Amino acid sequence: MNKPVIVALDFADDFECINFLNQFPKDDEKLFLKIGLEMFCQFGYPFVRNLRERGYNIFLDLKLHDIPNTVKRTCEMIAQWDVQMLTVHATGGSEMIAAAKEGLAGSSTQLLAVTQLTSLGQSELANELQVPLESQDYVTHLAKLAYQNGADGVISSALEVPVIKAATSTDFLCVTPGIRPKSAQVGDQKRVATPAHARSLGSDAIVVGRPITQAENGHQAYVNICKEWNK
């Protein structure tokens, strides 16, 4: 599979979401869709199943963060759903990450650990979270923790991909949200990169929401981003 552009489906309404997906030609290469907390909390597993049955690849972005036993049991359930990717927070710690991986055993779901959210910049890290590290070092530390405890990859900004790969392995997946084409509004994201920059930094997949889902022509916006990403 080409390195994917993963579309973040952050819609309040499932009809709106299906109308959005219907803009895409049926013979398009299989779309990779991210279902996050907003849609999962409202529409739950039946929505995930519906999209899997339509043939989409699914990144289930639930960002699990709880004690190891709870995360393991939750992952055992999700392991039956045949989704391609699932997230937990790396800050849940080594035991929790390992427990998530154990819970997914026997499935092909890839476990990704969220490092520092792309909506948090250096000043939030220092002043709000009281982490006395540069983002690059904090993200690398969490990525190593995830790598050593069985995760298949991490969520980070594209800006940290080179240091993560150097500290772990070139095969360790770096999936990067916080993607903004040059003309797009940054909104609540802090650590951002264009699709072309993310590619040059070595991202394995980019996650793009509003620049596609809120565009006047969502399909065209997706095509433009794919072109820039695949250049």
Ligand SMILES: O=c1ccn([C@@H]2O[C@H](COP(=O)(O)O)[C@@H](O)[C@H]2O)c(=O)[nH]1
């Ligand atoms: O660090 C993170 C982790 C997850 N996300 C998710 O990605 C998309 C980005 O959407 P945009 O509209 O392109 O900003 C969104 O669903 C987040 O929950 C992230 O942005 N940063």
